[in-house]
Amino acid sequence: MVTIAPVKARPLPAENADGVTPEDFKPLSAEEARQWRAEHPPLSPWPVVWVQAGMGLMVVVVAWFVSRGAVSVVWSAGYGVLAAWLPAVLFARMVARRMRIESNAASALTALMVWEGIKIVLTLALLLAAPKILAQVQWLALLAGFVVTIKAAWAAMWLMSVKRRSTVPMN
Structure with a gap:
């Protein structure tokens, strides 16, 4: 029979990786929060869709x-591009709308997850419908259009984050 020795819990470090201790944390005032929001506006999903x-x-x-x-x-x-791009447009529309009207983080996250599921189902439906819609499917071309369009979203988001980091003033 094998016995397992109990593991002793290690104490939490006094400071995090940035060298900030829990005592250094100070909540923002309403004015400081407004100023932070003005300096860090939310990113729009539409540039990603256009890329x-x-x-x-x-x-x-x-x-x-x-x-x-x-x-x-x-x-x-073109159909491969459409199978990736059309669901992305629908998703971006939902995200942009939620950014305007939603104040509750929990419901915004739930909506994001639901719409991501809808986006995946729509993408799969479009891909499965390709043989019925196109007279002759060239799968390599369809896959190339689909993959490049999906990867373009990731590249656009990465470039937007790099640009945002380079324009944010360092404190």
Whole structure:
């Protein structure tokens, strides 16, 4: 029989990685909170959607050049872009609307999770419907359009965060 020795709990460190102790924490006043919000406005989801659209258009143009104008390749690439971009537009619309009207963090998070689920279901439905909608599906072109459009969102968010960090004044 194997016995397991109890593990002793370690005390929490007196300071965090930034060197700030719990005693250093001071809540913001209403005016300080307003000033912080003015200096750190929320990011809009729409630039991400437009970067996705631009990259998707580039994929379609590249597919046209590479395939020498093969219609099935161009339509498949475009459909792949649409399968990623259309749900993103719907999701961005919901996020932008929630940013304007929602003050309760718990319900905003719940709505975000629900709409992300809707976005995934819509994306899967569009991908599964491809053979019924397109006369001839070129799966590699469709996948290229889909993947580049999805990755464009990540690249856009990363670039927005880098830009935001470079413009925020350091205290």
